[in-house]
Amino acid sequence: MTPTTFHHTLEIRDLxxxxxxxxxxxxxxxxxxxxxxxALVGPNGAGKTTLLLAILxxxxxxxxxxxxxxxxxxxxxxxxxxxxxxxxxxxxxxxxVLDFFALSSQRYPVIFGHSARSRRSAKESLAHGGxxxxxxxxxxxxxxxxxxxxLLALALRDNPDILLxxxxxxxxxxxxxxxxxxxxxxxxSESRFSLLLVSHDLSVVSxxxxxxxxxxRRVVCQGATTETxxxxxxxxxxxxxxxxxxxxxxxxxxxxxxxxxxxxxxGKED
Amino acid sequence: MVESxxxxxxxxxxxxxxxxxxEPLFMKRAILAMLLVAPAAAAxxxxxxxxxxxxxxxxxxxxxxxxxAIGVLLGxxxxxTMVAFGLFVAWAITLVKGRTELSPDTxxxxxxxxVIALGIAIISAQKGLTRNLQAYLYGDLLAVxxxxxxxxxxxxxxxxxYLFLTFNKxxxxxxxxxxxxxxGIPVRALEISFALVVALVVSTAIRAVGIxxxxxxxxxxxxxxxxxxxxxxxxxxxxxxxxxISGLSGIAASYYLDTATGATVVLFAAAFFAATALLRxxxxxx
Numbered sequence: 001m002t003p004t005t006f007h008h009t010l011e012i013r014d015l016x017x018x019x020x021x022x023x024x025x026x027x028x029x030x031x032x033x034x035x036x037x038x039a040l041v042g043p044n045g046a047g048k049t050t051l052l053l054a055i056l057x058x059x060x061x062x063x064x065x066x067x068x069x070x071x072x073x074x075x076x077x078x079x080x081x082x083x084x085x086x087x088x089x090x091x092x093x094x095x096x097v098l099d100f101f102a103l104s105s106q107r108y109p110v111i112f113g114h115s116a117r118s119r120r121s122a123k124e125s126l127a128h129g130g131x132x133x134x135x136x137x138x139x140x141x142x143x144x145x146x147x148x149x150x151l152l153a154l155a156l157r158d159n160p161d162i163l164l165x166x167x168x169x170x171x172x173x174x175x176x177x178x179x180x181x182x183x184x185x186x187x188x189s190e191s192r193f194s195l196l197l198v199s200h201d202l203s204v205v206s207x208x209x210x211x212x213x214x215x216x217r218r219v220v221c222q223g224a225t226t227e228t229x230x231x232x233x234x235x236x237x238x239x240x241x242x243x244x245x246x247x248x249x250x251x252x253x254x255x256x257x258x259x260x261x262x263x264x265x266x267g268k269e270d
Numbered sequence: 271m272v273e274s275x276x277x278x279x280x281x282x283x284x285x286x287x288x289x290x291x292x293e294p295l296f297m298k299r300a301i302l303a304m305l306l307v308a309p310a311a312a313a314x315x316x317x318x319x320x321x322x323x324x325x326x327x328x329x330x331x332x333x334x335x336x337x338x339a340i341g342v343l344l345g346x347x348x349x350x351t352m353v354a355f356g357l358f359v360a361w362a363i364t365l366v367k368g369r370t371e372l373s374p375d376t377x378x379x380x381x382x383x384x385v386i387a388l389g390i391a392i393i394s395a396q397k398g399l400t401r402n403l404q405a406y407l408y409g410d411l412l413a414v415x416x417x418x419x420x421x422x423x424x425x426x427x428x429x430x431x432y433l434f435l436t437f438n439k440x441x442x443x444x445x446x447x448x449x450x451x452x453x454g455i456p457v458r459a460l461e462i463s464f465a466l467v468v469a470l471v472v473s474t475a476i477r478a479v480g481i482x483x484x485x486x487x488x489x490x491x492x493x494x495x496x497x498x499x500x501x502x503x504x505x506x507x508x509x510x511x512x513x514x515i516s517g518l519s520g521i522a523a524s525y526y527l528d529t530a531t532g533a534t535v536v537l538f539a540a541a542f543f544a545a546t547a548l549l550r551x552x553x554x555x556x
Binding site: 019020052053056057058080081082083084087088089090092093094095096098099100102103104106108109110111112113136138139151155164 | 319320322371433434437438439441442444445446447448449451452453457495496499500501502503504505506507
C-alpha cells in the first residue's frame with residue numbers, strides 16, 4: 001500500500017460531533033481517495049449518517065473536513081452529490097419526478113411550468129439512469145427501487161466530485177439491489193467520482209468497495225477492503241464476540257454474513 | 271389620500287360585480303381585502319402543508335391574541351404589536367427547534383401554551399379588554415379600513431416576490447434537508463425567512479377570518495388542492511383558485527345569511543376539501 005500515490009478528495013481530521021451531551025462521533029480521522037469506492041460500515045447508531053451530515057455541514061462539529069481538488073478538476077469547492085437513506089416526505093405531495101428535477105435546475109418557480117432546459121436535462125439524467133418512464137409519475141408513488149434510481153440520477157446530474165450514498169438499497173428488494181449496484185458500478189467506471197457508500201451489508205461492501213472505513217463512534221479500522229474486513233476487526237466494530245459468524249439466528253447481526261440476508265424494513269439510523 | 275387611491279377601484283368593482291351584496295362600500299372593501307389576503311394565504315399554504323407546519327401556523331395565529339393584549343397594555347395600536355409579536359414567536363420557535371432534540375410539535379406546543387397563558391394573564395388584569403378582543407378572535411372583515419387594505423396589498427406583493435425567489439428551494443427543503451443542502455440551498459436562512467413570512471401572512475389574515483380560523487385560510491385550500499392535483503403546477507394554482515372562490519362565495523353568503531364572514535369563508539373552503547376528497551375517492555388511487 002502506497003498512500004502517497006493516491007490523491008485525497010476528502011480529508012477528515014479529528015472530527016467530533018456532540019449532541020445532547022453525548023459524543024456521537026469522537027476523533028474521527030479518515031480519508032476519501034479520488035475515484036475510489038469507499039464503504040462506511042458499522043452497527044446501528046455508529047454515527048454513519050452523522051458523518052455524512054457533517055461532510056454536508058448539516059450538523060455542527062469540531063475538527064476539520066478538508067476538500068482537496070486535483071488541478072484537473074478545476075478550482076472551487078467540490079460538488080457533492082447526496083442520496084439520503086430515506087426521504088421522509090409526504091407521500092401525497094403533489095410533485096412529479098419532473099417537478100422534482102426542475103426544482104433544482106430552473107430559476108423561476110415550477111408553478112409557472114418547466115423550462116425547456118430543465119425538461120431536457122431531466123430527460124437526459126433519467127435516461128442515463130434507466131428511469132425515463134418515471135418522468136411524469138408522482139414522486140410519492142414510486143417504489144423504493146424507483147425512488148433510489150431517481151435520486152441517484154438527480155445526484156449524478158451535476159457531475160459530482162464526491163457522491164455520498166446512505167444505505168442506498170434499504171427498502172429495495174434483492175433483485176433491485178443487484179440492479180442498483182450493477183448500474184452504480186457502470187456509472188462509476190464512466191465518470192470516476194469518489195464514492196462514499198454507507199452500508200450495513202458486508203457482502204455488498206466486499207463486492208463493491210475498494211476501501212472500508214469501520215465506524216463505531218470512532219474509527220475502528222480502515223484500509224483496503226480485503227485487508228480490513230477481518231473477523232477480528234468486525235468483532236471489534238460490532239462489539240460482540242465470534243458468535244457473529246455462527247450460522248443460525250444471531251439476533252440483529254445475522255445479516256453480517258452470507259449473500260444479502262433479508263433486511264429489516266425501515267431500519268432506523270440515528 | 272387612501273380614499274382617492276381606492277375610489278376608481280371600487281367603481282370598477284361595481285361594474286364587475288353587479289350584485290346586491292357588493293353594493294355597500296364596506297362590502298367592496300371586504301371583497302378587495304379578501305382578494306388580497308386569500309391568494310397570499312393559500313400560496314404560502316402550499317409549501318406550509320408540504321413542510322407539515324400547520325401547527326406552527328396555528329401557534330403564530332394564537333400568539334396574535336397575546337400581541338393584541340400587549341398592544342392595549344402599552345397603549346400602542348394592537349395591529350402593530352400583533353404583527354411584531356407574531357414575528358418574534360415565529361423566530362423564537364424556529365431558533366429553539368433547530369437547537370433541541372425535541373420534536374417540532376413539542377417545541378411548538380410549549381410556545382403555544384406559554385404565549386396563550388401570557389395573553390390570558392394580561393387580559394385578566396386589564397378590565398374592559400375582552401370586548402376589544404372579539405374582533406380579533408372572530409375576524410372583522412366588514413370593518414377593514416382602507417389603510418389596512420393598502421397594507422394587505424403590500425403583503426400580497428411581498429409574498430409574491432418572496433415565493434417567486436424561494437418557491438423551488440422551499441419545496442426541495444421540504445423533501446429532504448440534507449438533500450437540499452447538498453444542492454447548495456441555504457437551509458437555515460430559508461427556514462427562518464419562511465417562518466417569518468408565514469407569521470406576516472397569518473397576522474394579516476387574522477383581520478379577515480380571526481385568530482380561531484386563520485390557519486384554515488392557509489391550510490384548507492392547499493389540502494383540498496392536493497386531493498386532486500398530481501403535479502406542483504396544478505396543486506399551486508388549484509389552491510389559489512379555491513381560496514379566491516371560497517373567499518368571494520363566503521362574503522356573498524354571509525351577507526345574505528347574516529353569518530360571520532370569516533367562518534362562512536372557511537366553511538366554503540371546507541366544502542371544497544370535502545368535494546375534492548370525494549373526487550379522489552371516486553377516481554381511486556393514482
